[in-house]
Amino acid sequence: MTDSTDSRRPRTRAGGKRQQLTAAAARILHEQGVERTTIADIARAAEVPTGNVYYYFKTKDELIEAALSEHASHLKTLTDRLDLLPDPRERLKELIGAWVDGREVAARYGCPTGTLATELDKRAEGGLDVSAGLVIRKLLTWVEEQYRRLGVPDPEGHALALVGAYQGMSLLSNALRDPEIMTREGARLTRQLDSLV
Incomplete structure (x- = not known):
């Protein structure tokens, strides 16, 4: 939902292999x-031997949960940065940016959290779809607060x-493989924000 291109690579900072696996899973x-x-795909991307994954995560669902936590962390980092702006309209415009x-x-690939939420909803087991929804709910709550301010x-609407x-x-840009949909729609959303009294 808010991943930057820098966040798409495994990290080697504090947190070590667990953090590398979490970032790679996301x-x-x-x-x-x-x-x-x-x-094995996640282990390879994290540059961790496959057998070591089980020391940190016992199941694939635990890795999915970790990926959702990673998305939530990216969202929090973004909203914390945006909260430094004094004006809620500017915060929303920067979010669109x-x-x-x-x-x-x-x-x-579509929206990181949105596509994951949709895919998890189609699984019979788990409940991870609810976890994905919670990440989206955090974004909705933050955006709602900006409109309230x-x-x-x-x-809420x-x-x-x-x-x-x-x-x-995101969906249309992905389906049509056209990144400029994001550019055009982002400009339209920004104009809408500017028109609010």
Whole structure:
């Protein structure tokens, strides 16, 4: 939902192999999907021997949960940075800008959290779909608060419309392999924000 291109590579900072595996899981699950991704794929991307994965994560579902946590962490990092801006309208415009900046990734793979939520919803077992929904809920809550601070009527409705527009433009950009959909729709969403009284 908010991954930058830098966050798409395994990290080697504090947290070591577990963090490398978590970052790799988020990236590979986004790129390949849940069903096509194996634990070996994630281990290879993290540059960790496959057998070592089981020391940190006992099942593929635990890796999926870790990937969702990684997406939530990226979202928190982004919203914390945006919260430093004094104006809620500027925060929302910068959020849209971050979405547009990720247009190449969205055109290739879709929204990281949105595509994962959709795929997890189709699985019979688990409950990980609920976990994915919680990450999206965090974004909705943050966006709603920005609209509330702007003083617009129905901040919840505005938040749903903005996040829904992002999901829609990510889906269309991916389906049509056209990153410029993100650019055009991002500009339209920014104009809408500017028109709010």
